Amino acid sequence: MLGLKIDVDTYWGMKNGVPCLLQTLKEFNLKGTFFLSIGPDNSGRAALQIIKNPLFLRKMMRTKAAALYGWKTALYGTLLPAPMIALSFPEIVKEIIAAGHEVQFHAWDHRRWQDELANKSESWIRQWFAKGIAGFEKLTGNKPTAFGAPSWLIDDRVMAIIKEYKFEYLSCTRAKTLFIHEIANVLEIPSDLPCFEEIDAQKSVSIISELIKYGETHVLPVHAEVEGGIFNEKFKQLLKSALDMGSSIVPLREFKSKLTLQYIPARKYKMELLPGRHSACAV
Ligand SMILES: [Zn+2]
Numbered sequence: 001m002l003g004l005k006i007d008v009d010t011y012w013g014m015k016n017g018v019p020c021l022l023q024t025l026k027e028f029n030l031k032g033t034f035f036l037s038i039g040p041d042n043s044g045r046a047a048l049q050i051i052k053n054p055l056f057l058r059k060m061m062r063t064k065a066a067a068l069y070g071w072k073t074a075l076y077g078t079l080l081p082a083p084m085i086a087l088s089f090p091e092i093v094k095e096i097i098a099a100g101h102e103v104q105f106h107a108w109d110h111r112r113w114q115d116e117l118a119n120k121s122e123s124w125i126r127q128w129f130a131k132g133i134a135g136f137e138k139l140t141g142n143k144p145t146a147f148g149a150p151s152w153l154i155d156d157r158v159m160a161i162i163k164e165y166k167f168e169y170l171s172c173t174r175a176k177t178l179f180i181h182e183i184a185n186v187l188e189i190p191s192d193l194p195c196f197e198e199i200d201a202q203k204s205v206s207i208i209s210e211l212i213k214y215g216e217t218h219v220l221p222v223h224a225e226v227e228g229g230i231f232n233e234k235f236k237q238l239l240k241s242a243l244d245m246g247s248s249i250v251p252l253r254e255f256k257s258k259l260t261l262q263y264i265p266a267r268k269y270k271m272e273l274l275p276g277r278h279s280a281c282a283v
Pocket residue numbers: 007008009106110149150151
């Protein structure tokens with residue numbers, strides 16, 4: 001079983017990447033889970049990271065960030081105002097749902113969470129959730145039943161707030177196996193496979209195919225900006241390869257419904273710097 005976790009991180013990804021992925025998934029008659037960023041696209045503030053974190057610049061060069069997102073994205077939140085992400089495209093959100101995909105909550109302001117969470121107060125985090133979930137409800141008519149943290153970054157304050165929302169599951173880590181989060185007492189469905197931007201994109205199909213060929217359960221992290229952009233052909237090749245190997249490709253709610261929860265261990269998340277990433281992820 002292969003879960004498809006599709007993150008939408010930017011205005012560009014919502015506008016261009018999501019329609020492209022909807023078309024791809026339709027061609028393969030597959031469903032996935034879209035984790036939406038609801039609020040402002042402050043991507044341009046990433047420029048500040050170049051000064052603070054040399055690994056970030058290396059990542060931007062390797063992934064050819066400008067080719068992925070276009071030059072405008074690089075200025076949002078600095079020289080250009082930050083546009084709303086999902087809130088700018090209510091009709092695309094409706095299309096995702098009408099096509100039978102699952103929609104869940106990824107972020108209010110993705111960029112600020114990923115760069116500034118550690119320095120923000122608990123009340124900032126609370127407001128971030130409140131604004132994001134209100135926007136999600138406005139777009140879908142429902143509250144989200146799952147949360148996938150931006151950049152797989154969480155801390156104990158976040159987990160305490162998550163507990164209050166009573167999500168049915170989380171997908172907030174890059175752990176290798178399923179677990180129950182100790183603080184929030186909720187199932188974690190981790191993205192155990194690498195994403196395209198962490199590995200040599202030219203070899204991505206063979207690298208990921210090799211990891212899933214023994215069966216078992218896996219979750220593939222997909223980004224609207226990447227697999228719905230310049231790596232769309234590679235993504236199609238990967239879906240074909242997985243289907244040829246007998247994978248059943250499903251959204252995460254279906255993935256969850258097939259699990260036997262009583263055998264899943266409870267533990268606390270840890271933070272770890274994974275290969276190909278510029279900052280630590282929860283695992
Ligand atoms: Zn994201």
